[in-house]
Amino acid sequence: MLIVMDHNASAAQVRAVQEAVEAMGLQAAPIPGRERTAIGVLGNQGYVDDTAIRNLPGVRECIHVSKPYKLVSRDFHPESTLVEVGAVKIGDGHPPVVIAGPCSIESPEQMVAAARIARDGGAQILRGGAFKPRTGPHSFQGLGEKGLKYLRQAGDAVGMPVVTEIMRIEQLDAVCRYADILQIGARNMQNFDLLKEVGKCRHPVLLKRGMSATLEEFLAAAEYILAEGNSRVILCERGIRTFERATRNTLDLSVVPLVRELSHLPILVDPSHATGKRSLVAVMSKAALVAGAHGIMVEVHPDPAKALCDGAQSLDGEEFREMMGDIRALLSYLGY
Amino acid sequence: MLIVMDHNASAAQVRAVQEAVEAMGLQAAPIPGRERTAIGVLGNQGYVDDTAIRNLPGVRECIHVSKPYKLVSRDFHPESTLVEVGAVKIGDGHPPVVIAGPCSIESPEQMVAAARIARDGGAQILRGGAFKPRTGPHSFQGLGEKGLKYLRQAGDAVGMPVVTEIMRIEQLDAVCRYADILQIGARNMQNFDLLKEVGKCRHPVLLKRGMSATLEEFLAAAEYILAEGNSRVILCERGIRTFERATRNTLDLSVVPLVRELSHLPILVDPSHATGKRSLVAVMSKAALVAGAHGIMVEVHPDPAKALCDGAQSLDGEEFREMMGDIRALLSYLGY
Amino acid sequence: MLIVMDHNASAAQVRAVQEAVEAMGLQAAPIPGRERTAIGVLGNQGYVDDTAIRNLPGVRECIHVSKPYKLVSRDFHPESTLVEVGAVKIGDGHPPVVIAGPCSIESPEQMVAAARIARDGGAQILRGGAFKPRTGPHSFQGLGEKGLKYLRQAGDAVGMPVVTEIMRIEQLDAVCRYADILQIGARNMQNFDLLKEVGKCRHPVLLKRGMSATLEEFLAAAEYILAEGNSRVILCERGIRTFERATRNTLDLSVVPLVRELSHLPILVDPSHATGKRSLVAVMSKAALVAGAHGIMVEVHPDPAKALCDGAQSLDGEEFREMMGDIRALLSYLGY
Amino acid sequence: MLIVMDHNASAAQVRAVQEAVEAMGLQAAPIPGRERTAIGVLGNQGYVDDTAIRNLPGVRECIHVSKPYKLVSRDFHPESTLVEVGAVKIGDGHPPVVIAGPCSIESPEQMVAAARIARDGGAQILRGGAFKPRTGPHSFQGLGEKGLKYLRQAGDAVGMPVVTEIMRIEQLDAVCRYADILQIGARNMQNFDLLKEVGKCRHPVLLKRGMSATLEEFLAAAEYILAEGNSRVILCERGIRTFERATRNTLDLSVVPLVRELSHLPILVDPSHATGKRSLVAVMSKAALVAGAHGIMVEVHPDPAKALCDGAQSLDGEEFREMMGDIRALLSYLGY
Known part of the structure; x- marks a missing residue:
């Protein structure tokens, strides 16, 4: 998951998001940019429920990289089902x-x-x-x-x-x-x-x-x-x-x-x-x-x-x- | 309901549609036009199931005038429900x-x-x-x-x-x-x-x-x-x-x-x-x-x-x- | 921009993407995950044209954080236009x-x-x-x-x-x-x-x-x-x-x-x-x-x-x- | 074209629509039904501009049977273009x-x-x-x-x-x-x-x-x-x-x-x-x-x-x- 912060999010808001990610047992990797900061979320297996993050102050959007399915995915089950x-x-x-x-x-x-x-x-x-x-x-x-x-x-x-x-x-x-x-x-x-x-x-x-x-x-x-x-x-x-x-x-x-x-x-x-x-x-x-x-x-x-x-x-x-x-x-x- | 016939539908096809409408207990009113014939269906109360018509040879489309609801319609129940x-x-x-x-x-x-x-x-x-x-x-x-x-x-x-x-x-x-x-x-x-x-x-x-x-x-x-x-x-x-x-x-x-x-x-x-x-x-x-x-x-x-x-x-x-x-x-x- | 790699992208593919990002004058920050690697792109001002990246082997998708507009954005022009x-x-x-x-x-x-x-x-x-x-x-x-x-x-x-x-x-x-x-x-x-x-x-x-x-x-x-x-x-x-x-x-x-x-x-x-x-x-x-x-x-x-x-x-x-x-x-x- | 009147359209409104159709040089064929009256429009060649009709009192909708194209239609030009x-x-x-x-x-x-x-x-x-x-x-x-x-x-x-x-x-x-x-x-x-x-x-x-x-x-x-x-x-x-x-x-x-x-x-x-x-x-x-x-x-x-x-x-x-x-x-x- 990638968490995109607002253009004018404060350093404290970025920190709060990092802490919330870590409280979920995951790692947070801030990616500072010229326009805004983004925070990469690492360590998850499968889809991350973003509820506890999406609503924090300064968060603009959460972009999911993992999909809400895993058992049906060929990534984890390369063999075709007959x-x-x-x-x-x-x-x-x-x-x-x-x-x-x-x-x-x-x-x-x-x-x-x-x-x-x-x-x-x-x-x-x-x-x-x-x-x-x-x-x-x-x-x-x-x-x-x-x-x-x-x-x-x-x-x-x-x-x-x-x-x-x-x-x-x-x-x-x-x-x-x-x-x-x-x-x-x-x-x-x-x-x-x-x-x-x-x-x-x-x-x-x-x-x-x-x-x-x-x-x-x-x-x-x-x-x-x-x-x-x-x-x-x-x-x-x-x-x-x-x-x-x-x-x-x-x-x-x-x-x-x-x-x-x-x-x-x-x-x-x-x-x-x-x-x-x-x-x-x-x-x-x-x-x-x-x-x-x-x-x-x-x-x-x-x-x-x-x-x-x-x-x-x-x-x-x-x-x-x-x-x-x-x-x-x-x-x-x-x-x- | 209005039944629109194909551009080149035959008179026999038009007749067959009329008969099918009448077999449903309804009246059929042909409306000959320069491009194609249409057939108005009269006498229905509420939505007409067009299944027996839509598939007949020469029929281009069935256009519904009545809606698939009646009890919820203000037409038949003008008083607002509280x-x-x-x-x-x-x-x-x-x-x-x-x-x-x-x-x-x-x-x-x-x-x-x-x-x-x-x-x-x-x-x-x-x-x-x-x-x-x-x-x-x-x-x-x-x-x-x-x-x-x-x-x-x-x-x-x-x-x-x-x-x-x-x-x-x-x-x-x-x-x-x-x-x-x-x-x-x-x-x-x-x-x-x-x-x-x-x-x-x-x-x-x-x-x-x-x-x-x-x-x-x-x-x-x-x-x-x-x-x-x-x-x-x-x-x-x-x-x-x-x-x-x-x-x-x-x-x-x-x-x-x-x-x-x-x-x-x-x-x-x-x-x-x-x-x-x-x-x-x-x-x-x-x-x-x-x-x-x-x-x-x-x-x-x-x-x-x-x-x-x-x-x-x-x-x-x-x-x-x-x-x-x-x-x-x-x-x-x-x-x- | 966030570049999401395929589940089974090789280390060489990840490196090639990093180099392509750097060739554009930007920085690449790899974010290794359990399921797949993602690469954050830093240093851009405004929308990044992803053409040179999106097509590289092992790239699954490019997720844009910046928008394809800037002059009309309130981020960069907070005053309302009259x-x-x-x-x-x-x-x-x-x-x-x-x-x-x-x-x-x-x-x-x-x-x-x-x-x-x-x-x-x-x-x-x-x-x-x-x-x-x-x-x-x-x-x-x-x-x-x-x-x-x-x-x-x-x-x-x-x-x-x-x-x-x-x-x-x-x-x-x-x-x-x-x-x-x-x-x-x-x-x-x-x-x-x-x-x-x-x-x-x-x-x-x-x-x-x-x-x-x-x-x-x-x-x-x-x-x-x-x-x-x-x-x-x-x-x-x-x-x-x-x-x-x-x-x-x-x-x-x-x-x-x-x-x-x-x-x-x-x-x-x-x-x-x-x-x-x-x-x-x-x-x-x-x-x-x-x-x-x-x-x-x-x-x-x-x-x-x-x-x-x-x-x-x-x-x-x-x-x-x-x-x-x-x-x-x-x-x-x-x-x- | 089929003109569908409101459930409670008056006889005078129906007549006014008929006259408007005839003023366009076309024929109007009323189709009285139990729920509402519809009026078939006859004699047109191609698409009828419904502007003068659609807005009359008591008109619910105009349903077009002809299409807004003719030269590209196979109806009037059966031969395929090469x-x-x-x-x-x-x-x-x-x-x-x-x-x-x-x-x-x-x-x-x-x-x-x-x-x-x-x-x-x-x-x-x-x-x-x-x-x-x-x-x-x-x-x-x-x-x-x-x-x-x-x-x-x-x-x-x-x-x-x-x-x-x-x-x-x-x-x-x-x-x-x-x-x-x-x-x-x-x-x-x-x-x-x-x-x-x-x-x-x-x-x-x-x-x-x-x-x-x-x-x-x-x-x-x-x-x-x-x-x-x-x-x-x-x-x-x-x-x-x-x-x-x-x-x-x-x-x-x-x-x-x-x-x-x-x-x-x-x-x-x-x-x-x-x-x-x-x-x-x-x-x-x-x-x-x-x-x-x-x-x-x-x-x-x-x-x-x-x-x-x-x-x-x-x-x-x-x-x-x-x-x-x-x-x-x-x-x-x-x-x-």
């Missing part, structure tokens, strides 16, 4: 995975039809939402536990592991019983209690980036899960909120190679939620894979025009098959 | 309230000292956090239920109602037992399950705006609480996330008069979290009240330099007293 | 000014009618746009030099100094001939050539904040003008672009007290462009003054419904008179 | 182009060395900046006209056409004399006077997206150039400003396929400015090409560590050669 779900492997050195399925589970028939589209197209994992976070209370909220059963049955019917979103801690038992991977949605990325609870599970966790989360906050959210003992975390970029409304969100593909530099965890991309437009899903899926994503997650539906949720971004069987053909060609170019 | 907490009244026609207290509850002594600062300065409601949402797991997470007790004791000692944040549904009983107002924090504004549960309580709810929530989403989140039967909701603007980092968040004061136009619910402002800078708290509090806020929520701490959380934005006793003197003068100018 | 325009004084210790007038100059009659509204309401300075930046080329682009004449005539008729926007360097002579204050619009805040040219004038410059400019960039843009010798610069906050669309822009009022801390230049607020809504102009004007603005700039028009530009945010004579009555009461509360 | 610069062709059906060169021109030697790197790596067009927009006035501002000569000489030496940024209208003659393509930088995307002037040239124009420009504004800016008669416009996405600071800007790759849908103009991507990080340039270049970009623009420098500008994002000869090898393999996968 998350295995049944026979499916997600991570470096393995072909990217494709997760496909409907935004929401609507009926056993719809779910099985979607599962067949997913499997026939070549996806490895089936998705489907039983608990749906919706902006307003008057929209369809999902089938709940009944939906979980339909998802499991559909997954078993086609022989695919399944992933579904968990929205509250009370759902944990049920979701763990029916699903192979627990998904934390963007709106819950900083629902820290939920993160802690899934951190106590042994299920892999698919953690979606919050819509206004910085990369640092995203990795710090993952740190909550690892800190509880669960290191089977799969990150997922799904677009961030910006001023641009031509797409539903702004897909921030540059974080894919950045995450690969900074962390050992695998990272997926969800082009369906990021763009909100069916016509962009296939092309942005390919861009994501070229950017280094360990997989993609896309919405498919047997009849998107009748979908109860997010039909505008869902592919039908034909579109998914066509996209997967393209992706196979791309993977072969990428060496898989 | 929220009463003991003797304190929050809403139109009553002097703005001041909520004050520490970011986090640290000890019985700290809590009582902060309560005295709050009361002596002239605040009406005491705040304090027992459960703390923190970016990383290695920061102080709050005292939990023990903290709730300290808060209650401090409130009783100074004769003030208390407000505290609830982070998970399991905390509901405890928080309802100890607190007079339940706070939903910015990170949980779209934790819809939590919203539904507090909607079933009889306690007033202080709902903070999410850091990337539009005003429409903010009001739709409040709608979740009202839809469950609890209409004692107090909104709170606390800054939004933008590219600007000179302040912790960007205080969006213009939503104060806008909320007063669009909704009947009272709206407070939290200048401490919005700015993150002690030197801006008093001045932005006054600006908030002039903008029409029904109150403010500020952080005070007996010794900000030793605060375990957010000390940089907390006022000490002296600063709070001085600010409240200014505010009393302002209220007298405002006619209270 | 800008005088005829008898009007803008700055600390003087009553806030009101600049009023139409968005665009449409005709001599419209301009004189608007000027009378401005004067009768109690404004001190008249505004009007002759050159209009419009999103698309098919919208009204302003009357050009003819408009400048109408503005001057209207200003003379009511005895008020006038301000108008300059969009290109070739307009400088004409604008200087007709106007008392040169306005640089938000879209030109980083039109650095234009900034340099107005920096060579002796006219005061009203510099509007760019719609995605940080406070630091805003002040650095003003630095361009001061660096050429013109220190009569008036800053103007007019809203920034964020994800929120309920208002045209997001008025960032917190920068008003921040600018007063960081700079000696006066700062105005334009609530008309910031909110884009007539119903919010008066209330946000008052909030701006309470936040410490040295004045406001508002749009008035004799017949807003017929305005060729931005009528939705313009006040008519009646509305302006009413607002100014409120503002006089507020100024008396503020001690003017 | 921009030819000497033997280089930019647009559909031709291999993507690579523009490479230093951020700023520093000396004849540096420029020739960079040109050789560009040519030897396989780039088709040479870039280099003679006029540099910099945040603060104390940074290197470019060599000016001398730089233009060095650029031209370097281009001639390696047989490549050259592109350079123009910052002010007075530079037009000089830049046209030395350069083959005129670049409008992000900060000038809405410098409408400059757009009009380059619209009168016969040189192709490379228009970069403003850092907070929506896609609609980006296309409307191009419309300014086409409206003056110059249709040889090449768009360039270079990242937008968001809350995320892990990269310099947020590369918005999804606009690439969107621009291809909405417009007939070619679109390039600049991964150097978008990410600001050398390690991300090659990977994001490939992602851009897979997303459908008609080319990329990257910064190369013979000695990035000594670059006077933006060295952190510049590739050296070795890195560029390696990247271009990868890109050749990718182009062969893409069928070129």
Whole structure:
């Protein structure tokens, strides 16, 4: 940490800051400059809580050099993490995975039809939402536990592991019983209690980036899960909120190679939620894979025009098959 | 709702859209134009779920005229809502309230000292956090239920109602037992399950705006609480996330008069979290009240330099007293 | 400046960085830490160009402590600047000014009618746009030099100094001939050539904040003008672009007290462009003054419904008179 | 256009709006609803200026269906535009182009060395900046006209056409004399006077997206150039400003396929400015090409560590050669 003093901070104020740093068991190295003094903080392991410093008289700002995460950092864990779900492997050195399925589970028939589209197209994992976070209370909220059963049955019917979103801690038992991977949605990325609870599970966790989360906050959210003992975390970029409304969100593909530099965890991309437009899903899926994503997650539906949720971004069987053909060609170019 | 067709949509596609609208029990009024056809949707009450339409061939976009909230809208409930907490009244026609207290509850002594600062300065409601949402797991997470007790004791000692944040549904009983107002924090504004549960309580709810929530989403989140039967909701603007980092968040004061136009619910402002800078708290509090806020929520701490959380934005006793003197003068100018 | 090295930077890399710093005539102070080494840079006056450092092997990031401006900084010029325009004084210790007038100059009659509204309401300075930046080329682009004449005539008729926007360097002579204050619009805040040219004038410059400019960039843009010798610069906050669309822009009022801390230049607020809504102009004007603005700039028009530009945010004579009555009461509360 | 009336707008207000629409020579089609009345506007060609409507009593909002651009729209010009610069062709059906060169021109030697790197790596067009927009006035501002000569000489030496940024209208003659393509930088995307002037040239124009420009504004800016008669416009996405600071800007790759849908103009991507990080340039270049970009623009420098500008994002000869090898393999996968 670097502590920057005010232009006109007194020598006594600088001393007081040094003492406060030393009271924390750390060393303080003053760096006098022509304009102002700065004080380097040494000896810390990981992020320093600056509370006791930031408020002292004469302190202008505290600049953090260490990050609020460590367990997820590649600095301290250079080996890439491989998350295995049944026979499916997600991570470096393995072909990217494709997760496909409907935004929401609507009926056993719809779910099985979607599962067949997913499997026939070549996806490895089936998705489907039983608990749906919706902006307003008057929209369809999902089938709940009944939906979980339909998802499991559909997954078993086609022989695919399944992933579904968990929205509250009370759902944990049920979701763990029916699903192979627990998904934390963007709106819950900083629902820290939920993160802690899934951190106590042994299920892999698919953690979606919050819509206004910085990369640092995203990795710090993952740190909550690892800190509880669960290191089977799969990150997922799904677009961030910006001023641009031509797409539903702004897909921030540059974080894919950045995450690969900074962390050992695998990272997926969800082009369906990021763009909100069916016509962009296939092309942005390919861009994501070229950017280094360990997989993609896309919405498919047997009849998107009748979908109860997010039909505008869902592919039908034909579109998914066509996209997967393209992706196979791309993977072969990428060496898989 | 207005459905805008593609430039080259066929007559058959327009007809198919009309039929889909009618199948929903609504009327469709085509508006042929030189560039493209649009179709007005009539007969709906409130927001129309556009799922069955948006995905039809030839549809370019669906433009919503109705909003995803109704219960919170002044259109349908012109009378302003007054929220009463003991003797304190929050809403139109009553002097703005001041909520004050520490970011986090640290000890019985700290809590009582902060309560005295709050009361002596002239605040009406005491705040304090027992459960703390923190970016990383290695920061102080709050005292939990023990903290709730300290808060209650401090409130009783100074004769003030208390407000505290609830982070998970399991905390509901405890928080309802100890607190007079339940706070939903910015990170949980779209934790819809939590919203539904507090909607079933009889306690007033202080709902903070999410850091990337539009005003429409903010009001739709409040709608979740009202839809469950609890209409004692107090909104709170606390800054939004933008590219600007000179302040912790960007205080969006213009939503104060806008909320007063669009909704009947009272709206407070939290200048401490919005700015993150002690030197801006008093001045932005006054600006908030002039903008029409029904109150403010500020952080005070007996010794900000030793605060375990957010000390940089907390006022000490002296600063709070001085600010409240200014505010009393302002209220007298405002006619209270 | 603080140079942060990679976790695994070698001793040779650290040495190379030190040498590069010393080659710039500065001192390098290594700060070894447990996780990584940082290197403090000493001896610089003002902002250090980090180009020669940032790219060296082993460097993770360069953190700037000095700012890219100095002439506009209160650190080096503690005295507040007072800008005088005829008898009007803008700055600390003087009553806030009101600049009023139409968005665009449409005709001599419209301009004189608007000027009378401005004067009768109690404004001190008249505004009007002759050159209009419009999103698309098919919208009204302003009357050009003819408009400048109408503005001057209207200003003379009511005895008020006038301000108008300059969009290109070739307009400088004409604008200087007709106007008392040169306005640089938000879209030109980083039109650095234009900034340099107005920096060579002796006219005061009203510099509007760019719609995605940080406070630091805003002040650095003003630095361009001061660096050429013109220190009569008036800053103007007019809203920034964020994800929120309920208002045209997001008025960032917190920068008003921040600018007063960081700079000696006066700062105005334009609530008309910031909110884009007539119903919010008066209330946000008052909030701006309470936040410490040295004045406001508002749009008035004799017949807003017929305005060729931005009528939705313009006040008519009646509305302006009413607002100014409120503002006089507020100024008396503020001690003017 | 759709005009939405207030919930409680009177019949007289609705009638007044209808009359105002008809006074514009258009038709008004009222759509009465249960909650509120809306009025469809028919008969317009292109964007309707809503000024005379938006401000009428009882009007809540005007929703535009037409866009503020037409000449750049694929709706009215389905054929893709091909921009030819000497033997280089930019647009559909031709291999993507690579523009490479230093951020700023520093000396004849540096420029020739960079040109050789560009040519030897396989780039088709040479870039280099003679006029540099910099945040603060104390940074290197470019060599000016001398730089233009060095650029031209370097281009001639390696047989490549050259592109350079123009910052002010007075530079037009000089830049046209030395350069083959005129670049409008992000900060000038809405410098409408400059757009009009380059619209009168016969040189192709490379228009970069403003850092907070929506896609609609980006296309409307191009419309300014086409409206003056110059249709040889090449768009360039270079990242937008968001809350995320892990990269310099947020590369918005999804606009690439969107621009291809909405417009007939070619679109390039600049991964150097978008990410600001050398390690991300090659990977994001490939992602851009897979997303459908008609080319990329990257910064190369013979000695990035000594670059006077933006060295952190510049590739050296070795890195560029390696990247271009990868890109050749990718182009062969893409069928070129």
